[in-house]
Amino acid sequence: xxxxxxxxxxxxxQEGDSAVIKCTYSDSxxxxxxxxxxxxxxxxxxxxxxxxxxGEKKDQRIAVTLNKTAKHFSLHITETQPEDSxxxxxxxxxxxxxxxxxxxxxxxxxxxx
Amino acid sequence: xAGVTQTPKFQVLKTGxxxxxxxxxxxxxxxxxxxxxxxxxxxxLIYYSASEGTTDKGEVPNGYNVSRLxxxxxxxxLESAAPSQTSVYFCASSEESSFVNEQFFGPGTRLTVL
Numbered sequence: 628x629x630x631x632x633x634x635x636x637x638x639x640x641q642e643g644d645s646a647v648i649k650c651t652y653s654d655s656x657x658x659x660x661x662x663x664x665x666x667x668x669x670x671x672x673x674x675x676x677x678x679x680x681x682g683e684k685k686d687q688r689i690a691v692t693l694n695k696t697a698k699h700f701s702l703h704i705t706e707t708q709p710e711d712s713x714x715x716x717x718x719x720x721x722x723x724x725x726x727x728x729x730x731x732x733x734x735x736x737x738x739x740x
Numbered sequence: 741x742a743g744v745t746q747t748p749k750f751q752v753l754k755t756g757x758x759x760x761x762x763x764x765x766x767x768x769x770x771x772x773x774x775x776x777x778x779x780x781x782x783x784x785l786i787y788y789s790a791s792e793g794t795t796d797k798g799e800v801p802n803g804y805n806v807s808r809l810x811x812x813x814x815x816x817x818l819e820s821a822a823p824s825q826t827s828v829y830f831c832a833s834s835e836e837s838s839f840v841n842e843q844f845f846g847p848g849t850r851l852t853v854l
């Protein structure tokens with residue numbers, strides 16, 4: 628089955644700096660890669676996703692890049708703000724997400740004011 | 741719309757006790773999922789249901805059973821709770837679509853097994 632590895636497990640950045648979280652996946656059939664954000668004590672929520680037919684997707688300060696050949700994808704957050712502090716999970720799925728997701732182990736991002 | 745709801749929010753069990761976690765969604769989604777979340781382990785899939793009347797095992801199904809009661813409801817049962825099942829349990833649902841793939845999560849149930 629699919630295996631998703633996520634690094635780093637914790638990340639601290641100064642407010643205003645950029646943060647990058649990286650994930651690798653094992654199943655070359657995976658074609659859908661979402662990122663979920665979980666604030667302390669809350670439920671996970673989708674923040675951005677990418678399909679295998681594109682290499683990059685942006686939404687304001689958040690971007691995701693995908694390298695199918697190397698089987699890795701990354702989340703980039705620019706101009707970080709205190710409200711970006713949370714745990715971020717990457718995931719992978721086949722069938723463009725109409726199948727079960729396999730999640731990474733999460734990255735705890737702390738923004739230092 | 742309430743989205744995805746779960747009951748109870750908190751539960752403490754003794755080893756060997758049984759209980760059922762309830763989940764309901766009002767978004768008319770076909771697919772529903774049960775995850776457990778443990779520190780450093782991410783979200784691990786226990787069982788999922790692609791449609792009413794079907795269920796499939798996920799990554800960590802041992803010690804659990806599920807029932808897809810109807811399109812709205814998907815319950816998770818622990819027949820004989822063990823301390824290793826202490827965790828936060830999340831239910832989720834999603835649309836089957838070529839365009840919309842987001843999984844919507846419930847608020848979670850924090851379960852402690854003594």
